[in-house]
Structure formats: C-alpha cells, structure tokens
Amino acid sequence: MTSIDDVARLAGVSTATVSRALNGRGKVSEGARQRVRDAASALGYVASASASSLASGRTRNVGVLVPFVGGWFFGAVLEGVTETLAQNGYDVTLYAVTTDAATRRDLFQTFLRRHRVDAVLAISLALEPFEVHALQDLGIPVVAIGGPQALPALAVDEDAVARLAASHLIGLGHREIAHIGVEAAVDIDFRVGARRHAGFEAALTDAGIPLPGERVAIGDFTVAGGYRAAAQLLAAGPVTAVFAASDEMAIGALQACRDAGLSVPGDVSIVGVDGHELAAFFDLTSIDQYPTQQGRTAASAVLRALDEDAPAPPVAAALPFALIERGSTAPPR
Template identity: 60%
Template sequence: MVSIDEVARMAGVSTATVSRALSGRGHVSDATRARVHDAAERLGYVVSASASSLASGRTRNIGVLVPFLDRWFFSTVLTGISAALMRRGYDITLYSVTADPEERRTVFETFLRRRRIDGVIAISIELGTEESQRLHALGIPVIAIGGPNPHLTTLTVDDVALARLATEHLLSLGHTRIAHIGATPEFDIDFHIPTRRRQGFEQALADAGMPALPALFEPADFTIEGGFRAAKQLLGRPGDRPTAIFAASDEMAIGAVLAARELGYRVPEDLSVIGIDGHELGGFFRLTTIDQFPSAQGEQAADTILAELESPAATPHTPARLPFELVVRGTTARLR
C-alpha cells in the first residue's frame, strides 16, 4: 500500500504539503499541486478517508433528505448534488424521509445524530419546528430546497409564479377554457406545491376576468399514467371541452398529450398542453414547459452547503430565489 511519504518523496515536497494539495485545504501553488497530484496518480495513492476525518474533524460526507427516490424530479436534483459534491471530494448518504411519523423520528433521532456527516441538504421536505431544531442541534450546516423555512437557509422556487406564467402563456394564445391537472391530497404534503400551483393558475385566470371552473380541474399523482387518466376525464366529459391543459408537472403534461392523441385530438391544433419542470423527455415530446432547472438546483444546494462549511459566518441565511424560464415548443399554439 502506497504511503503519503512516498508521494512526498516523488513530488519533492513535505508530507504536510501533500496533505494540503490533496485535501484542497490550505495554500499550495498551482505548480506544486499539479506535481503532487501527478505523483499520487502515478503511485496509485488514495487519501484515507478515516485518516483525513481524524485530521480535519470532517467526514467529507453530506446527508441528503429526500421524500421519493423513484421520481424524476428528485433523482435529477440528486444528480446535480452528487456531481457538485464529487468534484470537491465529498460523498453522499441518502435518507428517505416519508410522511410516516415513526420513520421521520428514526431519521432525526438516530441516523442524523450519529454525526457521520458534515452537513444536510433537504429536498422539498417541509421540516417542522422541532425537526429544524434537531438539525440545528447537530451543529452542522443545513440547506433546504423548497420552502421557505424561517429556521434554515433555503433555496426556493416561487410555485405560484411558475403556475401564473404557464397559465398566462395559454391566455396570451387566446385560450379561455383552460383545464388544470393538479394533485390528489396525498401528494399535496410538503410545502403544498400542487396547491400553490393551482393558486397561481386561478390567480392568472382571475386577473384575466375568468373564473376557474371546477369541471376543468382533475387531480392526478404527478406521473405520466396519472396525467393520461386525468386528461381522458377532462376531454371525455359532456359539454364544451377545454382548448388547453395546464398540468402541474411535465410528466402529467406528457400523459395529457398521449391521452389527447389517443382520443383523436391534434396537439397543438385542437388542444394546447403545458407543464412544469424541464423534464428530459420534454424535448422528445416537443413539450412547452416552465423549466425550473432541477439539476442546477442540486448543484446550487451543494455549492451553498460547501461554502457554509468553509465560511459559516459569510453565508447569508435569507431565502434565495431559484430561477425558472418559459420554454415554448410544439404543444401550445394560438387558439384557432
């Protein structure tokens, strides 16, 4: 097994310089750092995680709290977090945090208190006052995506504004009978994102002088299949059919496009469809969407928590607004 002394001899520097160069902590010139990395690579030297932890007091591991592991949005945010942390030599430990009180208590009272992590990132999980206080008691940085949470540093998307922008796009194209696919109550938990998106939808209609009609709302489960079923309900009801559908997620919007095509509607000639997320399949379906850049959300969360680890006093604890953007493709068009 190659030792740090061998790396130091090959690079012509001290072991302390090797440690600084490989850990990224402390000043080392670019030339020296390159020489140390070259020597370590040629010798096959890998920094001992346990030794590094003992020396620095850091585990170089970030805990990530996530409500779902099998949903595209959360896995994409995780991809962004992982990419940013790996570039800085950090690992990830995932904690699945559901709505079940016992499971949550186990995570907060047992797993996180083992102190095997340097910080915590919570993805779209609404943490109560007691849970937030437990995280603070760990004495490590905590970053929350979603919110806002007055107890934590948060990165927040304005879901009301996202929905308003989507609805206003359809209104600008002349649509007046706009249906909305939202969520069933069991999916309207953390931060009530579906409710906030429905509020933005209804606000945009009200500003345009049009009431939101109950017959033009259908709940689903934020999946393609759920959007497919909901759109079939909306398009199959008697009376005037909607000329446009705003779905609260891209996956449900894709389901709506598939349902419309199966029922013989042309998209966008007969029916316009818009979603929210920036899903990777959006380009394939030519889906008009509000992109909220989930991978970039993960990268920003990772960068924020690492900055707080390096300079705790310099990191502001005010909510940071995350960007979003209307991306017009081929599923929306002017009302004929």
C-alpha cells in the first residue's frame, strides 16, 4: 500500500510538506504543491480523511445551509460552491433549513455543534438572532450569500437590479409599464420581491412616470404564476411593457402575451431578473445575477477565511449583475 513516505520520496519533499500540500493547511510553494499532487496521483495515494483530520484538526468539509434543495437558482449556486471547494480538496454537507422552528433549532443547536464541518456557508437565508449567535459560537468561519446579515455576507443590491430593469424599459420609450411581483407568503427571508418592487417604483418616480397602480399583479416566482399575473394585467388595460420580478415569471408572461395574440416585443416588451438558464432559449431580456459565479465567489471567501494567513473576509460585499439585452424588449410602437 502506498504511504505518505512514498509520495514524499517521489516528490522530493518532506512528509510534512506532503501533509500540508494535501490538506491545504500551512504554507507550501505552488511548485512543491504541484509536485506532491503529481506524485500522489502517479502512486494512487489518497490521504486518510480520519488521519488527516486528527493531524490537522480539519474535517475538509464545509456545511452549506439552503432554504430549498430544489430550484434552479440554488442548484446553480451550489454548482459554483461544490466546484470550487472540490478543486481545493473539500467535501460539502448540505443542510436544508426548513421554516419549522423545532427543526431549525435542532440544526443550529445540535447538528452544527458536532464539529463535522470546518466552515459554514448560508445561501439566501435570513437568520434569526439566536441562529446567528449559534453560528458565531461554533468558532469557525461563516459566510452568507444574501443580506443584510450580521455575518460576513455577499449580496446583490436588489433595489439597483430593479432600477436597471425599469430604466431599460423607460430608456426604450415605454411609459405604460406593468409589474409582476410576488405575494408576501412566498417572499420570505430577504423580501427580494418587495425590494425589487420598490426599486421599480423608484425608477418610475425618478423618470416622472406615474406609479402603475392597477398595472401591478402578483405571482409566486413560478412560470405558471407569471402567466396568470400577465393575463390579469392584459385584461385590465393597455400595457406596452412588463417588468417581472423573476425570469420564471417573465417566461410565463411571454407565453400569456402570445396566447393573447400579442407580439413580443412588437406589442409588449418583457424583462425579467435572475439570469435563468432558460432565459437565452426564450430570447428573454434579463438582469443576470450570475448565480453559479455567486457560488464560486462565496466558496472562495470560505477558503480565504480558512487560510490562517489570509485577511478576514469583509462584513459585506456587493455581487455583480448586468443587463443582458435580448429579443423580448424593443421601443413601443
């Protein structure tokens, strides 16, 4: 059986250097790290997880908290997280944080205290004060996506996102602009839908356009919800443009317009938010929030926090977003 001594001899380094190179703890030159990895690969050597944990005090595992296991957004973020952590030798333990108070209490007071993870990454979760304190008491790095948070957090400015979407429609010449938002029951955690609605109205006010009033309908972040909301808007009166608070609802609005015999963007322009994987397929203009890159960025922040020689991550950092203009928006006729 291949041992750590065999890897050290082949790589021309000490066994301590092999250990540091493979467990990611301590300083190792990039050249030595690569020689160790090449030697380990050539010899088929895999470090014992339990032995490595005992020697380094690390489990090589990061706990990831998510509100939902399904959903394309969380899947895209997790893709970036797991890809980055795996490239650096870390496994992931996934925790689905439900809305049930007792289950959440068990998670924060029991499961996370078993010291099976080296760090925690919370994705799009508004944490209660006791949950924040429980994470801080673990004594390990904690990074969050979404905010505001009382933790080191990475977040998109939802107000600015909505302003950009509305300003795009206003810049094209639209004045009869409708909005598809979300009901409070599904707009949990950071009230993303409410913040996007507020940004949308602020952009209209800044442009001297009266607030839409009856030109607002409520969806539920789904394609079907967007379809129903758009049908309601079209029945209520003339609309030349729609800003939907998610790409999925925007896709539903696209179909509702077409079923009503309206051309997109000839009769109605539509813009969404998120950067959904199907936005390009539907030729949808969207504000892309780069969810997979969000996961990579958050995982990199966790890795920096685990690096003893790296500076502490910022308390808050802004994530990028950009308007991706496609064929669903055009000037009004």
